[in-house]
Amino acid sequence: xxxxxxxxxxxxxxxxxxxxxxxxxxxxxxxxxxxxxxxxxxxxxxxxxxxxxxxxxxxxxxxxxxxxxxxxxxxxxxxxxxxxxxxxxxxxxxxxxxxxxxxxxxxxxxxxxxxxxxxxxxxxxxxxxxxxxxxxxxxxxxxxxxxxxxxxxxxxxxxxxxxxxxxxxxxxxxxxxxxxxxxxxxxxxxxxxxxxxxxxxxxxxxxxxxxxxxxxxxxxxxxxxxxxxxxxxxxxxxxxxxxxxxxxxxxxxxxxxxxxxxxxxxxxxxxxxxxxxxxxxxxxxxxxxxxxxxxxxxxxxxxxxxxxxxxxxxxxxxxxxxxxxxxxxxxxxxxxxxxxxxxxx
Amino acid sequence: xxxxxxxxxxxxxxxxxxxxxxxxxxxxxxxxxxxxxxxxxxxxxxxxxxxxxxxxxxxxxxxxxxxxxxxxxxxxxxxxxxxxxxxxxxxxxxxxxxxxxxxxxxxxxxxxxxxxxxxxxxxxxxxxxxxxxxxxxxxxxxxxxxxxxxxxxxxxxxxxxxxxxxxxxxxxxxxxxxxxxxxxxxxxxxxxxxxxxxxxxxxxxxxxxxxxxxxxxxxxxxxxxxxxxxxxxxxxxxxxxxxxxxxxxxxxxxxxxxxxxxxxxxxxxxxxxxxxxxxxxxxxxxxxxxxxxxxxxxxxxxxxxxxxxxxxxxxx
Ligand code: SF4
Ligand code: SF4
Ligand code: SF4
Ligand code: SF4
Ligand code: SF4
Numbered sequence: 237x238x239x240x241x242x243x244x245x246x247x248x249x250x251x252x253x254x255x256x257x258x259x260x261x262x263x264x265x266x267x268x269x270x271x272x273x274x275x276x277x278x279x280x281x282x283x284x285x286x287x288x289x290x291x292x293x294x295x296x297x298x299x300x301x302x303x304x305x306x307x308x309x310x311x312x313x314x315x316x317x318x319x320x321x322x323x324x325x326x327x328x329x330x331x332x333x334x335x336x337x338x339x340x341x342x343x344x345x346x347x348x349x350x351x352x353x354x355x356x357x358x359x360x361x362x363x364x365x366x367x368x369x370x371x372x373x374x375x376x377x378x379x380x381x382x383x384x385x386x387x388x389x390x391x392x393x394x395x396x397x398x399x400x401x402x403x404x405x406x407x408x409x410x411x412x413x414x415x416x417x418x419x420x421x422x423x424x425x426x427x428x429x430x431x432x433x434x435x436x437x438x439x440x441x442x443x444x445x446x447x448x449x450x451x452x453x454x455x456x457x458x459x460x461x462x463x464x465x466x467x468x469x470x471x472x473x474x475x476x477x478x479x480x481x482x483x484x485x486x487x488x489x490x491x492x493x494x495x496x497x498x499x500x501x502x503x504x505x506x507x508x509x510x511x512x513x514x515x516x517x518x519x520x521x522x523x524x525x526x527x528x529x530x531x532x533x534x535x536x537x538x539x540x541x542x543x544x545x546x547x548x549x550x551x552x553x554x555x556x557x558x559x560x561x562x563x564x565x566x567x568x569x570x571x572x573x574x575x576x577x578x579x580x581x
Numbered sequence: 582x583x584x585x586x587x588x589x590x591x592x593x594x595x596x597x598x599x600x601x602x603x604x605x606x607x608x609x610x611x612x613x614x615x616x617x618x619x620x621x622x623x624x625x626x627x628x629x630x631x632x633x634x635x636x637x638x639x640x641x642x643x644x645x646x647x648x649x650x651x652x653x654x655x656x657x658x659x660x661x662x663x664x665x666x667x668x669x670x671x672x673x674x675x676x677x678x679x680x681x682x683x684x685x686x687x688x689x690x691x692x693x694x695x696x697x698x699x700x701x702x703x704x705x706x707x708x709x710x711x712x713x714x715x716x717x718x719x720x721x722x723x724x725x726x727x728x729x730x731x732x733x734x735x736x737x738x739x740x741x742x743x744x745x746x747x748x749x750x751x752x753x754x755x756x757x758x759x760x761x762x763x764x765x766x767x768x769x770x771x772x773x774x775x776x777x778x779x780x781x782x783x784x785x786x787x788x789x790x791x792x793x794x795x796x797x798x799x800x801x802x803x804x805x806x807x808x809x810x811x812x813x814x815x816x817x818x819x820x821x822x823x824x825x826x827x828x829x830x831x832x833x834x835x836x837x838x839x840x841x842x843x844x845x846x847x848x849x850x851x852x853x854x855x856x857x858x859x860x861x862x863x864x865x866x867x868x869x870x871x872x873x874x875x876x877x878x879x880x881x882x883x884x885x886x887x888x889x890x891x892x893x894x895x896x897x
Pocket of ligand 4: 841
């Protein structure tokens with residue numbers, strides 16, 4: 237597959253054309269002060285200067301709440317007490333403008349939700365319906381540390397298509413078959429000329445140089461898990477931490493969930509909701525015992541999972557893609573880069 | 582406010598050296614502009630970490646419950662009122678505390694500054710008495726502090742700490758300002774249907790992360806009602822009924838206790854003005870019972886006492 241190009245002023249036309257075959261989402265502000273992925277309507281325009289969305293796009297494949305099953309408790313119904321899989325929409329969806337770190341996060345979650353041992357049908361169904369059209373980051377923020385987390389501002393790993401914003405033109409690079417198919421459907425076939433390709437290489441190299449935040453993760457794997465677990469710095473971190481769900485809910489790689497039954501008279505739904513290791517209920521046993529009764533055990537879990545247990549289990553780097561969301565929005569400034577430094581020391 | 586930093590370090594060092602306290606709770610400079618981190622210091626050698634600027638927006642009283650030692654704590658006006666609340670509600674003993682009061686000229690709202698800058702990244706903040714200079718790649722802008730104060734600081738009537746063992750700086754003249762409840766009155770005026778829509782709109786982005794609750798010194802319950810699983814009072818999904826239930830119930834649990842410190846709002850990752858819930862109740866506590874939370878150590882709050890002449894129009 238070869239690089240394609242379009243003029244920037246044709247970009248919205250391309251997106252609207254895509255709507256014939258895909259649900260199209262782009263980052264938009266609506267009436268808030270931040271961007272989130274929004275269904276493309278008449279009034280939305282694509283803002284190439286956008287940095288990233290406040291919430292991560294993981295919710296496209298792992299929604300905050302998802303109805304898995306429905307059931308009836310009414311004995312006279314012939315399928316009483318039997319779980320029926322709930323209907324869900326998995327029509328083709330294009331996420332346009334997703335950042336390479338967030339696309340990479342789909343790979344991280346995938347390691348857990350789709351592997352030789354387990355296959356999560358909800359995750360895989362949604363994931364398969366998505367085409368990820370990434371926008372390389374010309375101007376990474378100082379909180380972006382993707383290059384320390386196995387990615388980069390123009391990293392292609394998790395993407396189906398990568399867009400390069402090159403002033404008046406956009407270079408469109410198909411990466412997967414799925415991406416190639418989308419471009420065919422939308423009649424994107426003008427080959428990128430060599431000067432534009434060269435410009436793309438330059439922009440990419442310049443951007444990688446602009447990444448100012450670097451953290452070493454090289455020793456995490458060889459560290460003794462128990463020593464890290466018992467390290468004294470957790471107490472300091474735990475003091476400041478208020479054990480909220482900000483970091484886990486904003487994080488593109490935090491995947492934990494809770495399953496709940498909600499019943500209205502004799503009809504019920506089984507729902508899967510995001511959960512957070514920061515919450516006391518996360519580990520509360522039916523007996524009343526809680527193996528993580530205090531803040532320190534809970535906050536340690538978040539970092540140990542991302543930076544040690546995942547590393548040991550999948551041998552695939554850390555379970556953080558360096559998007560910087562938790563760095564920016566933790567209300568008490570617990571900066572994961574600082575925690576990585578302490579753990580990797 | 583900046584010159585407070587050095588005094589804070591000195592005071593904390595002295596308190597720890599002289600063993601007046603076992604530990605000190607204060608703020609540390611954040612790793613990003615406009616961010617600060619609440620920290621606990623228990624060695625005189627570590628007091629250089631302490632810091633102060635106009636972004637010390639968390640409420641340090643939140644870190645007091647369950648502490649067993651003697652604690653030194655730096656307290657703005659609102660923090661000091663939440664300390665009074667904690668003492669009245671038996672969360673900490675007065676004798677356990679050494680309160681260093683900080684007369685406060687208001688904290689700045691990082692959400693408003695972010696909104697001003699849009700996608701431009703802030704790399705450096707510096708402040709003078711009345712203004713703040715924001716710097717980043719290709720821009721430098723100076724803004725007036727008064728235009729970017731947190732909303733609660735604009736209407737704050739207790740900038741001076743109400744309880745303290747020593748004071749940092751001089752007491753300030755308290756605001757006499759306009760009626761602080763103008764915004765609540767605006768909402769009271771609209772019809773009940775529209776009001777419902779207004780509050781639904783207010784929480785439309787809520788992700789139930791509970792940062793608002795966890796940043797709030799009032800929310801120290803061992804198990805919050807939303808975390809109770811047996812019986813379960815509230816659904817866990819993103820259904821708006823459950824989200825609204827959380828906000829309304831939490832607000833009622835804060836009735837007559839909330840000091841309008843704004844920590845809940847500053848903690849919210851989704852920029853939701855959650856204070857609009859509690860402010861209505863603050864107004865009612867004031868107008869109906871003449872009560873402002875956290876001012877008195879020797880009087881029980883209106884919601885845990887009964888007097889025959891209490892306002893009771895709402896009972897029919
Ligand atoms: S690290 Fe920060 S965002 Fe995460 S739970 Fe603690 S206080 Fe909340
Ligand atoms: S930077 Fe924070 S929010 Fe982003 S992937 Fe890493 S842990 Fe998650
Ligand atoms: S919302 Fe209510 S139950 Fe929950 S912690 Fe706050 S006061 Fe306690
Ligand atoms: S509800 Fe908000 S404003 Fe009121 S005391 Fe709690 S954190 Fe402060
Ligand atoms: S902090 Fe904000 S998003 Fe989180 S529960 Fe409170 S209002 Fe909702």
